[in-house]
Amino acid sequence: MRRAIQFRLNGASVEAQVAPHETLVEVLREEFGLFGARESCGQGLCGCCTVLVDGTAVSGCLYLAALAEGAHVQTVEGAAELDAVQEAFIERAAFQCGFCTPGFVLMTRQLLDEHPDPSEDEIRHYLSGNLCRCAAYPEIIEAVKLAARKRRQS
C-alpha cells in the first residue's frame, strides 16, 4: 500500500515511500532522519511536532504524509544559519530542556511574518498552542519581542 510521493523538503526535491496512515512527523523521522519535529502529546496540542507545509504551520503528528504530495515542507533544520528568532531564544534563555523549542521557533517565525511588531497579547495568543513544561514562557515572550526588534533592524 506504500506509494511514492514527491515534495520539496527544506528546499530540496525529495521522494518518499509512504503508507496512507503515516503522519508527516513519522516520515520526516524515519525517511529523512529529521528529529526537530517530534511527537509528544500526539494530539496537536503541544506544538512539538510543528512543521510548515507550503509556508503554513501544521501539527505534523496529525498531518498525513500523503497529503504533502507536491507541497513544500519546512522543518527547523531547514536554515543553514541561525536566524533572528533562534538568536533571540538563545540570548533570552527561552528554553530549558529544548524539546519544545523547534516548535516555538517555527511558530514565532510565522507570528513575526504576520505581525512584525506583536503585542504581548498577540504573542500569548499566537503561541498558546505550544506548550513548554519547563515553563520558560516569560523568557519566550521576551525572546519573541527581541526577535521582532532584530528582524526590524536588519
Added chain:
Amino acid sequence: MKRATQATETPQVGRSVPRLESWLKVTGRAEYVHNLRLPGMLYGKIFRSSVAHGRIKRIDVSAARALAGVHSVVTAAEVKTLVPEPYYGPAFHDQPVLAVDKVRYVGEPVAVVLASDPHVAEEAVHLISAEYEELPAVYDEVEAMTSKAIVHETLKPAGTFPDLKHLKGRSNTNVALDFRLRRGDAAKAMKGAERVFEHRFRTQQVMHTPLEPLVSVAESTDSSLTIHTASQSPSFVRIEIARLLGWPENRVRVRVPFLGGGFGAKLYIKLEALVAVLSLLVHRPVKVSLTMEEQFFTITKHASTFRIKSGVTRDGRIVARDCEVWWNGGAYADIGPRVTQKSGFTAPGPYDIQDVSIDSYALYTNLPPAGALRGFGIPQLVWAYESHTDMIARELGIDPVEFRRKNLLREGRPQATGTRMKDAALEKVLERTAALLEWEKPFDHGSGTVRRGRGLAIGFKACIANTTSLAAVSVNADGSCTVYTSCVDMGQGSDTAMAQIAAEVLRMPTESVTVVHSDTDVTPFDMATLGSRSLFHSGNAVKLAAEDAVRKLNELRAELKLAADTPIADVFRKKYGMRAGSVMGGGNFIPPYTPPDENGQTENATPFWMVGATGVELEVDTETGRVRITRLINVADVGTPINPRIVETQLSGGAIMQLGFTLFEKMLFDAEGQLRNASLAEYKIPGLLDLPAEIVNEAVVAEQRSGPFGAKGVGETATFGVSPAVANAIHDAIGVRLTELPLNPEAVFQAMHK
C-alpha cells in the same frame, strides 16, 4: 570562538553564560533517546491491565502472535526464564518487569508485543486479551491504613538499606513505611497550650508530563548490555539491572543524552528493566517509547492527606506541633518511602517549635505508582503547614507575616530533627517576599464581583542525604577541558553550570569546557540527578576534580621547572616534546551525615537547606470562582548563583509548574480506579495564556559555605510556597478557606456557597 588555550582572569562563576548546548536545541539537533534507531531494532508496545486489582487467570496472546509482522509477544512467563525474581525498585523490590500473577492498578504492564513496525505492534496489542479474578481495591491513602484490600502480600524492602530492615517480611499491611519523629513531648505541650488548632489538608494525584515521554532502548550480546535511556539516574540503572541479571556492573552500560524534561519522572527504573530483558530474550535491539497517555500509567506525584495540630500561646508563639501525613504511593513504592521519611521530617515547617511529633506513612493503593516530582514531597507539606499557619494567624488576629516572623527558625536553632539551621536564609527570604508584596502598605481588596487578595507562604527543604557524586576532569594537551560526570542535563542547565565550575578553577573560559554526557562506561558514579542535589554534589565533585587537575598541572610545571603561569599547552609540549598527553583530575564528594535515631533525631540531617517563599496577588471572580493571578513573586535562597540567568528560569519555571498543580491539574479516577483524563486534551498543563500578569524572581544574597563557590540547588525551591500562597490570597480576597488542591473555579465557588 575563543581559542581553547587562552587563559582568562574573568570570573566564570556568576556569569550568565548561555547554555552550552543552545545551538543544538534551537536547531532541533540536540540528541534525545527519542531520535535513536539501531539496525534490526524492534519496537515494543505494552498491553496493560484493565482492572485495578486482580489475579491474572489467563492471558491470551495467540491472535497477537499470529498477526503478520509481529516478532514476538512477551509476558511475565518469558521474563522469568531470564530473571527468576523480576522485581525492582529503589527502596523496595516490589515492582515486576511485567505483572506476575497479580495486577495492582489499571494500566499496569502485563505483556509486550515486539515488531519492526510500531504500528503492527500497536495493532497486535489490541488482539491480546486477559482474564482477571478481581480483588477488592483501595484508592484512598487514609483508608489504605485499615483497608481489608491488601495491595502487596508481603513487604519486600531492598536489602541494602539498614533503616528499612525492620519492614522485611511484614504482611497484611499497606503501610510500606512508617516514619516517626519525636522531639520533646508534643502531647504534653499541646495540653498546656492556650490555644490549639487542628486542620486537615489534601493534595491530588498529578503527573510530571515531561514533553519527551519516557523512552529506553537496549542492545545486547550474551555477555553485554547497553541501555540508551531518558533517565535521571544512569548509575542506579546500571546497578539495578546488574542486580536483576546477576551480572557484574561492568557488563551493563547505561548511556543518557539530553532529556526532554524529567521533573522526577525519569528516575530509578522505568522502562530500562523491560527493554533490557526484551533485548536479551530476542537478541535484537528493542525500543520502547511511551505515548503521552501511557506516562500517566507509569509515574505520578503522591496524593496526600496531612493532619496538622498546633498548640499556640495567646500572643502567637507555637509551642507544640503534631503532624500526621499519609502519602498515596500507588501500587509500587518507587521512591515513596524516601519521600515519606526524608521530606517527612520537615513536616512541622520552618518554625522554631520545642515539642514536635511526626508520623508519616507511605501507603500502597491500587493507583498508578507515585514517586518524586519537583520537590520530593515538600510542596504537599508546605501546602498544609503554610495554610495552617495562615489560619492560626488570622484566628489569633495577628498579621500573617508577623506571626511567621515570631516563630521562624533562626540560624543556629535546631529543627525538628535536632539538626541546627545553617546557611538557611529563612528570615531574608521571608522579609524580601513581604517587601516585594509591599505588605506594609494598604491593599485594594476590590469590589463587586471582582475581589482581590494577597498571600504568602514560605517553605524549606533538606537536601536528601546520604548521597555521593564523583567526577573527573581531563585537561587536554591544547588546554581545553573535558568534564566527566553522570549528572544528567534534563533542562536544568547542569552541563553549563558544571563547565562554569571547572572553568573557574582552571581559569579558562566556560566555552573551552565540554561536558561528556552520562555513560556508565565512561563517566563516574553519581547517585542521581534529583532533589536539587546535583549542583551541590556533582558541582563539588567537579570542583574537586578540577582542583586535582590544577594540582597535577602545577606539579608538572614544577617538575619541568616552568613558571607558575606557563600556559597549559606549553606545559604539555615541554613534557612530551609535542602536542600530546592529558592530565586527569578526580573528585569524590560525600558530605557528612549522621543517620537519625529511633526518634528521628540527628545532629546532621542534611548537607544543605533550601528555602523558598511565594507571594501572590490575585483576583477572584465571585460569580464563577475563577482565580486570576495578577502577581507572582518567587524568592529563594539558592546560595550564590553559578549562572544567574539559569537560576532565574528555574525559579519562574518551577513556580509556574506548581501553579498548574495548584489551580487545575488533577488525575481523575472513577470508582473502578480507571483514569478518566489520560491525555493532554483532558489533563491540562499551564500554557502561555495561564501565565500570571507579572512574575518577579529574586535570589536573595546568600552563601552556602559548603557549596561549590557558595552555590546550592535551585530546581525545586520555587515550587514550595505556591499552593498555600494562592490559598492564603484567596482567603484574603473572599474570606473562604480551601483545604484541598486543586483550587479550581468550581472548588472556589462551592467553598463560597457552603
Added chain:
Amino acid sequence: MLKIGEEERGLSPFELAEPRSLREALALLGADGVRPLSGGTALMLMMKAGVLRPTRLVNLRRLGIDQIERGNGGELRVGAMTTLRALEKSPLLKEWPVIARTLRTLSNVRVRNVATVGGHLAHGDPHMDLPPLLSALGATVTIAGPKGERTTPVEALYAGYLETTLARNELITQLLVPAMGARRAAYLKCTTRSADDWPALGVAVVLDGRKTSIVVSAATDRPTRLASVEAAEGLRIESDLHGSAQYKKQLLRVYLARAIHEARHASH
C-alpha cells in the same frame, strides 16, 4: 470516555482516495468504513484514539471549494474547504466581527491553519465554537448529496453528541451567514482548567431589535437554543470532567448575562 481495556489506539492502515471533483467525491462516499477527509484535525484524533477505524478516506482538499465572498443579499458565503485561518484573516469578516473574535480563541493557530469550516461544522462535537454562534446568527449550510443540493440551518445539523443530520454520502459545500444588519452579537466561552482547554460552556447571543437569540453549547450534548434567558434554568446539563452539572448551570447564568451585556455593547 474510553477506558483501558476497551481502548484501541494508533493509526491502522487505510486507503486514501483523491477525487478531483465534488461529483467524484460524492460517488466515493456512503459505504461502510469510508470517511471524508477535510482538514483532518479532528478525524486524525479520532483515528489515533481508535474511535474511528476507517478503511478508506476520501480527501476533499482538491475539490477547490474554498472561496469566501459576499453574496448579492449581503450574506457571507464561505466554501466548505476554507480553512478557519483563511476565514479569520478574510477582510470580509470586518462585517461579522463576532466571527473573527470567536476564531481568535478557537483551538490554536496550527489547527486553524488546517481545519476547515465544513469539517468544523460536520464534526458534531458540542465543544466546537462556531456551531453555536452560527446557529444564533441564523446561518445555513448548503449540502450536496447524490440527489443534488439541499439547504439547512446550521442549527439543524446536530442530532446529539458527535451525531449530525448529515447522511454518510452527503457533504457540506458552503456556509451562508446572513448580513449582520443592525444585529449585535457576542460569543463567550468558559474553560475551567487551563485557558486553552476545551470549553466547559459556550454561549452565543444575537440581539436583533427586541429579539434575542441564545444558543448554548459545550455544557449540552449539542448546540441548544434557549427560548429565553429564563429557559436557562430548565436546560439539561450533565456533569463531566469540566465540572458538575450544578456548577455549569451557574456558569451558564453568569456567562449568559455577560454575553448579553457584551452583545449590547458590541459594534455588531
